[in-house]
Amino acid sequence: MTRKQRRLYFVLLGMLALGAAVALVLTAISDSLVYFYSPTDIVTQRIPEGRRMRIGGLVEADSVKKDGKTVTFTVTDVTNALPVVYSGILPDLFREGQGVVVEGRMDKGVFAATEVLAKHDENYMPKEVADALKKSGQWNDGKSK
Amino acid sequence: MIAEIGHFALVLALCVAMVQATVPLIGAARGRASWMAVAGAASALQFLFIAVAFAALTNAFVTSDFSVMNVAQNSHTDKPLLYKVAGVWGNHEGSLLLWITILALFGFAVTLFGGNLPPGLKARALAVQAMIAVGFLLFILLTSNPFARVEPPPFNGSGLNPMLQDPGLAFHPPMLYLGYVGFSMAFSFAIAALLEGRVDAAWARWVRPWTLAAWVFLTGGIILGSWWAYYTLGWGGWWYWDPVENASFMPWLAGTALLHSAVVVEKRDALKSWTILLAIVAFGLSLLGTFLVRSGVLTSVHAFATDPARGVFILLLLVLAVGGSFALYAVRAPAMKMGGLFSPISREGSLLLNNVLMATGAATVLLGTLYPLIADALNLGKVSVGPPFFNAVFLPLMAPMVVVMAIGPMMAWKRGDLPGVLSRLKFVGAAALGVAMLVWFLQGGSSGPWWTGAGFALAVWLGLGTLVDLADRTRLIQAPAEAWGRAARLPRSFWGMVLAHLGVAVFIVGLTASSAWTTEHIQTQKIGETVMVGGFGVTLKSVDEVPGPNYTASRGSFEISRGGTVIDVMQPEKRTYRQPPRPTTTAAIRSGFLGDLYVVIGDPDPGKGGHVTRLYFNPCIPWLWAGALLLVIGGLISLADRRHRVGAPTRAGAVRGAKA
The missing domain is CATH 1.20.120 (Four Helix Bundle (Hemerythrin (Met), subunit A))
Structure with missing residues (x-):
């Protein structure tokens, strides 16, 4: 193999791997991207039901109702609120008045959550939630507590 | 003071x-x-x-x-x-x-x-x-x-934070950091080599053990973190493709590639500038990991409270370090000429293929991890990229790599004999196909995911293929009497490779089975009520308040029975800490060869009485830990290879003398 052929081989190999990766990424990305919305987005924009998404905001006080393994609660960005239903054990840091991010689908006006995201730190506000709260004018200077 | x-x-x-x-x-x-x-x-x-x-x-x-x-x-x-x-x-x-x-x-x-x-x-x-x-x-x-x-x-x-009050905190971060920072050695030597304008076998021999040591620590650190998440988060999962997990996984991929390409530099005096590039990238990704964790730009379970000034500072460091080294690389790397010939069908050819796939894999993980940031910056909306993306993109790239992993070690340096190697592997291929069909049959055809057969076939192909190579080298079939002596004379780095590759095979079994066949039962369980999970009867006997050093726990006692006889009692806890007052979950796990029974106790249900419980049967989870352990042991054995100590620092010419 001459130097030129060798270089050609390296370049082709790299292109092949990269091409495969690009093809895989393009086929996967449209199905697996999960968009984030605030309750206001859900109410004001027409977002198709059945698409996987995340919503975030604060868990409204006195909204958590447990019935066996089924939990219902309301996620709010203060301007608008959205009822959520979830089946399972809530993460340890889930609490009323705290920020939360839930993943799932809209189903007849109710958000059916498949996942409620856990956080390591209670002072920590998910960035998306902070931004959503800022947008609705309900943000107190980064000190969420 | x-x-x-x-x-x-x-x-x-x-x-x-x-x-x-x-x-x-x-x-x-x-x-x-x-x-x-x-x-x-x-x-x-x-x-x-x-x-x-x-x-x-x-x-x-x-x-x-x-x-x-x-x-x-x-x-x-x-x-x-x-x-x-x-x-x-x-x-x-x-x-x-x-x-x-x-x-x-x-x-x-x-x-x-x-x-x-x-x-x-x-x-x-x-x-x-x-x-x-x-x-x-x-x-x-x-x-x-x-x-x-x-x-x-x-x-x-x-x-x-009570979540961190776990023995995992004592071991996971130091191990991970030993890995992250360990790549700084390869980086420093790469930059030094660029400044010197010389990369040779002696350089590779010096860099290899340090990279290997860092890689061993990083592997251990990642798997410890994974294990910690598995038993403490109560979700029954062990990997979430969380940004911070990816942040440790990307340097691991680059480091694994570096480990293999450094071998080519040492043995064949080729792939030099590629190896230098990998050394820079591995440490650059470690720095990026530090940035992602410390700046809190991404929503992740690891992010501490955020401070924008810190994020900007680390970003600056990152840009300086990575930008500076890439600039230096661009100027100096073209001067590095590789010696001798390079044939695609050879040991070094298959190592290169492995490298390209690893690097591509790392690039896709990088893209998936940073995509939310890019999308946010370009106003494409707030998105998160979750497991479906990584599973669909990363795993298909790794499958051909596993195929090559069995073939590569059997190839000779310089000029390999691909048909010869394949004929040595034909029984292995048949066994892999057989296992794939068996798995397909056992899971009831298409009632399970289609890829389980493929996963098991890859594991069998790699595992058996590695063993066949070992058997051939010790002439186990031809002259079994002397096989032991031959095995003892094989270099330790070879044994390290064998164990690490077997580790990957074992890991793939755990990965495939636990992703495909986990069963989950969530319900309200009254005292005395039995739920069947994975062939076990799980009966809630009692829930008691138990004091701990700085928490109180409500501890559930579950009686585990199989075929009517009680075989074990499992006690998961839900702890409430005094300072800060916060609950944590401690799952009870009963590990077996075939899988883990995983029991979590939740809050009491005031309406109907009883407690919410979460019961899992996670097949083959211990295989993951065993596979990772084999990787670490393989790395350590390879590290103990005497060539790393004896011949390491001598420049070319003298190397052959030191070997004898």
Whole structure:
């Protein structure tokens, strides 16, 4: 193999791997991207039901109702609120008045959550939630507590 | 007072690091031996000062000195001693101090063990190491001083996040950092080699063991973190493709590629500039990982409270380090000529293929991890990229790599005999196909996912293929009597490779089975009620309040029965800590060869009575840990190979003599 052929081989190999990766990424990305919305987005924009998404905001006080393994609660960005239903054990840091991010689908006006995201730190506000709260004018200077 | 000594020691360390970053470099450029020799003393002094600072912070935590803000915010007198010590790095400032301590330790190790390194290379590498130290010391001193005081001191601290009060905290971060920072060695030597304009077999022999050591630690650190998440989060999962998990996984991929390409540099004097590039990328990704974790730009379970100034500083460091090295690389790398021929069908050819796939895999993980940031910056909306993306993109790229992994080691250097190798592997291929069909049949055809058969086939192909190679080399079939003697004479690096590749095969079994066949049961269970999970009967017997050192736990007692006879009692807990008052989950896990029974107790259900419980049967989870353990053991055995010690620092020509 001459130097030129060798270089050609390296370049082709790299292109092949990269091409495969690009093809895989393009086929996967449209199905697996999960968009984030605030309750206001859900109410004001027409977002198709059945698409996987995340919503975030604060868990409204006195909204958590447990019935066996089924939990219902309301996620709010203060301007608008959205009822959520979830089946399972809530993460340890889930609490009323705290920020939360839930993943799932809209189903007849109710958000059916498949996942409620856990956080390591209670002072920590998910960035998306902070931004959503800022947008609705309900943000107190980064000190969420 | 001790805290001030710690702070002062950090400032001194910064001064020493500044000297170490400049004087030896100038010395190396002008060929002055005495200037170059400064590096050795400086690295020892720098390590000493940083160790003093680390000891000072540890002292503040152990004695609960709440006049130090960091201690007041993250500790409490109630805490067991283990978590007072481990709590040193359970927060932003302390974890950075640990980072820099390990960096200084590695720098000192070069001085200690690099006695017969070429002086120019050693001086330059230590200078680069010191530049990294300067950056991080400045970062600590300017934005994250762990020794800041608080006036007046509180009577007690606010406590350590209960989630972190686990033995995992004592081992996971230090191991992970030893891995992250360990790649700084390969990086420093890569930059030094670029400055020198020379990369040869001796360079690779010196870099290989350090990369291997870092890789062993990183592997251990990642899997420990994964195990910790598995038993503590109560979700029954062990990997979430969380940004921070990816942040540790990307350097691992680049490091694994580097490990393999360094072999090619050593044996064949080829792929030199590629190896240098990988060394830069591996450490660059480690820095990126530090940035992602420390800046909180991504929503992740690991992010501490965020401070924009810190994020900007690390980003600046990242840009300087990576940008600077890439610029240097662009200027100097073209000068590096590879020697000899290079055939695609050969050992080095298959190693290259492995490298390309690994690098592509790392690139897709990088894209998926950073995509939310890119989309946000371009106003494409707020998105998150979750497991479906990574599973659909990363795993298909790794499948061909596993196929090549069985073939590569059987190929000869320079010119491999692909048809010959394939004919040696034909029974392995048949076995893999057979297992795939068996798995398909056992799971009831298409009632399970389609890829389970493929996963098991890959595991069998790699595992058996590796064993066939071992059997051939020891002539186990032809001359079984002498096989043992032959096996003992095989180099340790070969045994390391065999164990690590077997580890990957075992890991794939765990990965496939646990992703495909996990069963989950969530329900309200009354006392005395039995739920069947994975062939086990799980009966809730009682729930009791149990006091712990700084928490109270409601502990469920579950009787486990199989075929009507009681075989075990499992006791998961839900703990509520006193300071800070927060609940955590401790799952009870009963591991077996076929899988884990995983029991979590939740809140009581006031309406109907009983408790919410979450029961899983996770097939083959122990295989994951076993596979990772094999990887680590393989790495350690390879590290013990005498060639790494004997022949390491000698330049070309002399190498052959040292081998004998």
